[in-house]
Amino acid sequence: MKLYRTRKGAVAEEGGRAVRVEGDWDALFNRKGLHAFLRRAHAKGRPAKLAGVLAPIGSQEVWAAGVTYYRSRDARVEESKDAGGGDFYSRVYAAPRPEIFFKATPHRVVGPGGPVRIRADSKWNVPEPELALAVNSRGEIFGYTVCNDMSSRDIEGENPLYLPQAKVYDGCCALGPCLLVSPEPPPKSTAIRLEILRGGKPAFDGSTTLARIKRTFEELTGWLFRDNSFPRGLLFSTGTGIVPPNEFSLRSGDRVRITIDGVGTLENPVA
Numbered sequence: 001m002k003l004y005r006t007r008k009g010a011v012a013e014e015g016g017r018a019v020r021v022e023g024d025w026d027a028l029f030n031r032k033g034l035h036a037f038l039r040r041a042h043a044k045g046r047p048a049k050l051a052g053v054l055a056p057i058g059s060q061e062v063w064a065a066g067v068t069y070y071r072s073r074d075a076r077v078e079e080s081k082d083a084g085g086g087d088f089y090s091r092v093y094a095a096p097r098p099e100i101f102f103k104a105t106p107h108r109v110v111g112p113g114g115p116v117r118i119r120a121d122s123k124w125n126v127p128e129p130e131l132a133l134a135v136n137s138r139g140e141i142f143g144y145t146v147c148n149d150m151s152s153r154d155i156e157g158e159n160p161l162y163l164p165q166a167k168v169y170d171g172c173c174a175l176g177p178c179l180l181v182s183p184e185p186p187p188k189s190t191a192i193r194l195e196i197l198r199g200g201k202p203a204f205d206g207s208t209t210l211a212r213i214k215r216t217f218e219e220l221t222g223w224l225f226r227d228n229s230f231p232r233g234l235l236f237s238t239g240t241g242i243v244p245p246n247e248f249s250l251r252s253g254d255r256v257r258i259t260i261d262g263v264g265t266l267e268n269p270v271a
Contacts, residue, residue, distance in 0.1 A: 001038045002178040002264070003028070003143065005111075007052035012042045013178070019045030025058035029233045030136045034143075035181050055111030055175040056134070056145055061234045062109060062173055064130070064149055065220050066099040067092050068213050068239030088160055098215055100224055101163060103149060103237060104173040115271035117171030118250050122152035125250045128240035129194040129258040131186070131210065133217055134179050136233040139225045141217055143179035144186060146258050146266040147237040150174075171271060174256075175235060177264045185217060186210060186262050194242045195257040196250070204248055208241035 003021070004011045010021040010028055021028065021041045031037060067089050092099045110116060118125040127148045134143030150173065156166035180186070188211040196204040220238060250256075254270040 001035060001042065001181045003038060003056070003181050004050060004178045005054045005056050005058070006050070007054065008048075011048050011050055012038045012045070013050060014042055017042070018048050018050045020048040021045065026060075026232050029058060029060065029134065030138075034136075035183055038181055053112050053177055055109050055114070056177075056179045057106050057109055057175055057235060059106060059232045061102070061106075061230065062104040062132075062147075062175070062237065063224060063234055064101055064103040064147075064167070064237040065215070065239045066101065068098065068215055068220070069208065069241030070212070070214070093214065098220055098223055100220070101167060103167060108168070108170055109173045109175055110171055110268060111174070112176040112266055112268070114174065114268060115171060116148060116150050116174050116256065116268045117169065117271045118150070118252070119152050119155070119165075119169055122155050122166075123249065124154035124157075125150065125152050126244050126248070127151075127194065127196070127250065127256045127258070129192055129242050129260075130237040130240050131190075131192065131260055131263070132175060132235045132237040133221065134181075134233070135221055135224075135230070135236050137229075137231050139221060141185070141221060142183075143181045144260075144263055145175055145179050145235065146177070146260050146263055147235070148174040148256060148258055148266060148268060149237050149240065174266055174268045176266045180263045186260070191259075191261045192242065193259045195259075196244070197255040197257065198251065198253070203254065204244045206242040206244070212241045213238060
């Protein structure tokens, strides 16, 4: 079941049939038995047009995990080796405690079609295509969406202590197009694909699968909820396994397209 947040409220869609769902987004996000509730609502609800789709976030925070794929570990080592921080990323990849960081407040997030941004003080910027978990206030993973974790690689590479500046700024995150609400996670074979278009032509493409992620979703969520509470729930992005080559950087006017099988496609222009 796919749950969309639209300008006219929440919409549940399955099998090509979309229906309006009653309830405030934050309340739905934290509702017990949401999947069963949506099943009932979909069976009895009034048909609705799927238009005006927004990012699937209300007042939730966005957090993220890093260095969860081997490819990401290698990229972080490369970008920070001159600053002496490369060893940190090799160590955290193998350590019991994962890298977890704050990513965005709702006003820094854009939805499908909204412009993501590159920092004015950065010269090396990339999208990071990731599966994000929808986690309610009780720490239960109930849904999945597509995340673009925009990153300034030169800022982070200069000094790992600059990570918040490389990751958190206006337009630093895109989410959507929906939440896949399911009692079961996507299978390990699920493909994640990234396409970057420049002038309407392919500038980069790459793919990976969830089988390549090192840590389980429950493990990551368990670490995040240690001594932390999220009264309205959160979106938790699980890291990237697709990194463009070092000579590549996003430009204003590029379009970033991320597709995750079974979830959907998130496309955004670069401002």
